Amino acid sequence: MIPADSGFSILYFAYAIFLILIVFGLFFKSNKKEFWIxxxxxxxxxxxxxxxxSEKENFQGGGSLxxxxxxxxFPILHLVxxxxxxxIKYLRKKNGIEHYI
Structure with missing residues (x-):
């Protein structure tokens, strides 16, 4: 069961944009390790x-929200x-500390 209302459509669109940006980074950016991660x-x-x-029970009783x-x-946490x-990398580089996280 895949929900198709407007909230879930926005969610699918966000996931598609994330995937497109990651694939774009894999093909066109120099730091491919970061995009593989x-x-x-x-x-x-x-x-x-x-x-x-796929679990039908997750949507019963107002569970769709x-x-x-x-x-x-998950995508917001990923971005944060x-x-x-x-x-942190920028601040370390700016302050002359060259350690990697």
């Missing part, structure tokens, strides 16, 4: 969400962690 994490949470979407929340929280790592 993103692809692995994307695959993990996309697979988890496919499993959650919880499923929608979990669907949005990525942003924090990039910020």
């Amino acid at each position: 993103h692809l692995i994490f994307y695959s993990l949470y996309a697979g988890l969400m496919i499993y959650v979407f 919880v499923v929608l929340f979990y669907g949005f929280i 962690i990525y942003g924090i790592i990039k910020l």
Whole structure:
């Protein structure tokens, strides 16, 4: 059972944009290791969400909002962690500390 209302359509669109950006990075950016790591994490949470979407019981009794929340929280958490790592790397580079995270 794959829900098709507007909230879930936005979620599917966000996942598609994430996948397009990761594939774009794999083909056109020089730091391919970083994008492979993103692809692995994307695959993990996309697979988890496919499993959650396939369970009919997850949508009973108003559970669709919880499923929608979990669907949005993984990509947002992914972006926040990525942003924090990039910020720390930038600050270390700016201050002359060349250690990698």
